[in-house]
Amino acid sequence: MSHPRSLSFKSLLARHEAVLVFVIFFEIVLFQVLGRNFLTERNFSNVFRHSVEIGLLAVAITPVILTGGIDLSVGSMMGLCAVLFGMMVNGLGMDPWLAGSAAVACGALGGGLNAALITRLNLPPLIVTLGTFSLFRGLAEALTKGAESYSGFPDSFLALGNSNFAGLPTQIWVFFAVAAGIWFLVHRTTFGRSFRAIGYSPEGARYAGIPVARNTGLAYVIAGAVAGLAAVILVARLGEARANAGIGYELLAITAVVLGGVSIFGGSGTVFGTFLGWIALAILNNGLTRISDFKIMDQTVASVARELSGLLTGLLLLTALAIGASIKTLAVRRARNQPVPTSKPEPATQ
Amino acid sequence: MKRKTFIASLVLLAALPFASCKKSEPKGNLTIALLPKSKGNQYFVTCEKGARAAAAELGAELLFDGPINSDPAKQNEIVENWITDGVDVIAAACENKDSISTALRKAQAAGIKVITYDADAQPDARSFFVNQATAQGIGEQLMDTAASLTGGEGEFAIITGTLTAANLNEWIKFIKALQAEKYPNMKLVDIKPCDDQKDKAQQEATNLLSAYPNLKAIIGVCSPSVPGAAEAIKQAGKAGAVKLVGLGLPSENKAYVKEGVTQAVILWNVEELGYLSVMAGAALAKGELVPGATEFTAGKLGKMKVEGDNVILGKPFVFTKENIDQFDF
Amino acid sequence: MNKYFREITVASALGLLLLSLAICAPHFFQFQPFTSRLTSQMPVLVAAIGIALVIMSRQIDISIGSQFSMCAIIAGVMAASGLPLGVSIVAAIGAGAMMGALNGVLVAYLGLPSIVVTLATMVTWQEALRLWQQGRLLNLPDGVQWFGLSQPAGQTVVISLSFVLLIGAALAMKHLSAGRFIYAIGTDAEAARLAGIDPKRTTFGVFVLMGALAGLAAVLNLVQSPQVQPNCGDGLELKTIAAAVVGGVAISGGRGTLWGVLLGILLLANVNPALTHFHQPPYWEKAIQGLVILLAVLADGLRSRKNQI
Numbered sequence: 001m002s003h004p005r006s007l008s009f010k011s012l013l014a015r016h017e018a019v020l021v022f023v024i025f026f027e028i029v030l031f032q033v034l035g036r037n038f039l040t041e042r043n044f045s046n047v048f049r050h051s052v053e054i055g056l057l058a059v060a061i062t063p064v065i066l067t068g069g070i071d072l073s074v075g076s077m078m079g080l081c082a083v084l085f086g087m088m089v090n091g092l093g094m095d096p097w098l099a100g101s102a103a104v105a106c107g108a109l110g111g112g113l114n115a116a117l118i119t120r121l122n123l124p125p126l127i128v129t130l131g132t133f134s135l136f137r138g139l140a141e142a143l144t145k146g147a148e149s150y151s152g153f154p155d156s157f158l159a160l161g162n163s164n165f166a167g168l169p170t171q172i173w174v175f176f177a178v179a180a181g182i183w184f185l186v187h188r189t190t191f192g193r194s195f196r197a198i199g200y201s202p203e204g205a206r207y208a209g210i211p212v213a214r215n216t217g218l219a220y221v222i223a224g225a226v227a228g229l230a231a232v233i234l235v236a237r238l239g240e241a242r243a244n245a246g247i248g249y250e251l252l253a254i255t256a257v258v259l260g261g262v263s264i265f266g267g268s269g270t271v272f273g274t275f276l277g278w279i280a281l282a283i284l285n286n287g288l289t290r291i292s293d294f295k296i297m298d299q300t301v302a303s304v305a306r307e308l309s310g311l312l313t314g315l316l317l318l319t320a321l322a323i324g325a326s327i328k329t330l331a332v333r334r335a336r337n338q339p340v341p342t343s344k345p346e347p348a349t350q
Numbered sequence: 351m352k353r354k355t356f357i358a359s360l361v362l363l364a365a366l367p368f369a370s371c372k373k374s375e376p377k378g379n380l381t382i383a384l385l386p387k388s389k390g391n392q393y394f395v396t397c398e399k400g401a402r403a404a405a406a407e408l409g410a411e412l413l414f415d416g417p418i419n420s421d422p423a424k425q426n427e428i429v430e431n432w433i434t435d436g437v438d439v440i441a442a443a444c445e446n447k448d449s450i451s452t453a454l455r456k457a458q459a460a461g462i463k464v465i466t467y468d469a470d471a472q473p474d475a476r477s478f479f480v481n482q483a484t485a486q487g488i489g490e491q492l493m494d495t496a497a498s499l500t501g502g503e504g505e506f507a508i509i510t511g512t513l514t515a516a517n518l519n520e521w522i523k524f525i526k527a528l529q530a531e532k533y534p535n536m537k538l539v540d541i542k543p544c545d546d547q548k549d550k551a552q553q554e555a556t557n558l559l560s561a562y563p564n565l566k567a568i569i570g571v572c573s574p575s576v577p578g579a580a581e582a583i584k585q586a587g588k589a590g591a592v593k594l595v596g597l598g599l600p601s602e603n604k605a606y607v608k609e610g611v612t613q614a615v616i617l618w619n620v621e622e623l624g625y626l627s628v629m630a631g632a633a634l635a636k637g638e639l640v641p642g643a644t645e646f647t648a649g650k651l652g653k654m655k656v657e658g659d660n661v662i663l664g665k666p667f668v669f670t671k672e673n674i675d676q677f678d679f
Numbered sequence: 680m681n682k683y684f685r686e687i688t689v690a691s692a693l694g695l696l697l698l699s700l701a702i703c704a705p706h707f708f709q710f711q712p713f714t715s716r717l718t719s720q721m722p723v724l725v726a727a728i729g730i731a732l733v734i735m736s737r738q739i740d741i742s743i744g745s746q747f748s749m750c751a752i753i754a755g756v757m758a759a760s761g762l763p764l765g766v767s768i769v770a771a772i773g774a775g776a777m778m779g780a781l782n783g784v785l786v787a788y789l790g791l792p793s794i795v796v797t798l799a800t801m802v803t804w805q806e807a808l809r810l811w812q813q814g815r816l817l818n819l820p821d822g823v824q825w826f827g828l829s830q831p832a833g834q835t836v837v838i839s840l841s842f843v844l845l846i847g848a849a850l851a852m853k854h855l856s857a858g859r860f861i862y863a864i865g866t867d868a869e870a871a872r873l874a875g876i877d878p879k880r881t882t883f884g885v886f887v888l889m890g891a892l893a894g895l896a897a898v899l900n901l902v903q904s905p906q907v908q909p910n911c912g913d914g915l916e917l918k919t920i921a922a923a924v925v926g927g928v929a930i931s932g933g934r935g936t937l938w939g940v941l942l943g944i945l946l947l948a949n950v951n952p953a954l955t956h957f958h959q960p961p962y963w964e965k966a967i968q969g970l971v972i973l974l975a976v977l978a979d980g981l982r983s984r985k986n987q988i
Contacts (some may be wrong), residue, residue: 121980131972138966151448240448314802560712
């Protein structure tokens, strides 16, 4: 399932990000014209405050998807970590920051479970994380009997989710730090480069001396840990920890990643692409709710635009996929037509 | 190419917050925002209908938006968007009590009048709660009806929406409390969630009927659970032998009530709940409804009672075989 | 090791569960509730046959829940508008096949990953349905429930139809060339192509079949009560994929039997009734189901490891 690459393909990849920037720009103009209060400082911070958790999950599963895997359990992991965090603070009287670190550790542990099953036992990631998807959410519900929730956290902790720092929502700085860390890992270290190598061709990576199992496993551990962090930030924003935290977030995160041009088969894509995909999605989501007072032939279409946001997300994903596929087909065709100057060995097809 | 893209996008993003800040222009009309627990839900769609009628009478603008799935953070996001818009009144039906309170307090701090309806937030996060009937009233009405049907004895089970739904749990709490106090000969044997799916409720009820052969009654506290349980009772051939009461819309239960499978369906007038919420919100914004008031005039509904910080819609209504034909919602 | 090792393991687990029920809660086996429970699982079985074929051809379809809901509502709306039941049924199956065809085109001919394609179509159908129906519970006219037959007759029709389908599909997988094609492209699409099988056409066909089966499953669910709810397919994708995996269908394609899928459904579907009959609280249901899935894949992993060594 790997694709032949050529110079033109690489430039197309860069163009994918250029296209995304254009899409984002187009969205901003569109919503500024149609919507009300779109480009205001308050709305600007809202866009990011409310999508930081999705953004965190998206950058965290990027390495996983680069290795050709997938992690469906991150949303459920948020539910479990949120509940554990609430129990530690309310039940055990722990300091929220200590409990937060413990929640991140729990996330890493859960990611470790995924990693062990996937790499040590060679099990398909889709089905393993589907199992832990049920398991983590189920544990969160069982621990709280479904009904209990935890609240009453100290203001100093809630500030993480609700205050500003240097003009931007506090949690966005956490996101920047994590995203920069993962970007550095994936694009600037030999260790991180191995993710793409593994996704491109696991056999090839093995022959090249890359410890495939260890490196792949680490991608899942990182995803788990970041899911724990996202849970803590969500609790800080909402002021309540409950078993239903993060329901459906895995799908949104995957959407952002795919929109960002990361190949779902693994092997190609960038963290910056995911970042742009996330921004495009966040702005779309917010912008559609900004459209109001908009009339066509005396008919208010305000509510219609808001109603459509889910449908548009689905269609957007489909369109992004179709465009991605046709670009790839074109690139392959062009690569075939042009004699490749340096003979690059074709990767073995699986 | 890539570097240029990168720089261009950074510049673009950095420029965002400094871009022209268009403030919301002052409007003559009142803008009232109504937040349901979820959008694609018959109950809240009916609420919206009443709310629209009220807004039309007042000449106010009504915004209606809510989550489409069970993501608890979505309600907060919508409220914060309304704060940005500078709406005048927010009326919220709360899914997660504590989370939504965080956002509603922010709205109050921004000078927006906040009321809740259907399901309450923390008292300090809103001015009034438009109560369709108190949680106690609903719970006790269900328990009393079930007990009167079974003669105050025997086993009964509850089918609920999801185990995490705050207001359903509140009602169940009052069902349990009243049973312990008033009906010591009755016994609550099980509480099953149906995930708001009628078909799952049917399966759960089938299981309950065979697992507890002495079951005398089932109480459904969410609307899909009542027709689901009714079908299970009917298929088991236990119509009348196992009593069924629950909350639900008359239109969804008419057939079963007439056949005598479902004995009683309890509900308040949902359309009037939406209507009253908008009226109360408008009165609050205009200063006609102030803390400490004991009543206020709500359009066509006339004078409504206010108890403390609760605006009371009225007693829940019991639909039975005799009267269900008179209702078409 | 025995070729039917997985089927035997799952059957033993199921047997053990039923045995403990027979001892602790004999009411479980009363005729009526038992039949009702079985009937209510038949739509899941029909949908699971489809998903098993999809997984065997090394694809996945997570949009079947929304396809199911969409078909159920289409059939319901048509029946409610006075069209004959037969027309509604054909329309539901046709609509399912069309939605399946969309998935099929995107996956087979555009070469897009099925998980993302079906993720997108799932959201799209779900949202379209919500916009269309606003969550309304639709009352169906008389004559739809049990196809207008009596309850026992209707249940017999639903159950026998599903089992005929299961047996037919199982035999086809074993003896018809189309069935062998599915195993072939699931094992190695390139080798299959070289052997003269058209992987694209086969994959497309599997998705169309999946959609049609989702439509049929929706009909079999529709006739079990006089009302239909637009969220009736929610969670079906998890139920069926879990059943297929537990029943021994390898997610990496090319392996598994439909008998295993049947056993997987029966095992997972009985977890919840068993909890009720053992008088246990329902909080653990989801965690137990997750654990069963993980145990099943764990068994797969350990087994393939053993084989490697």
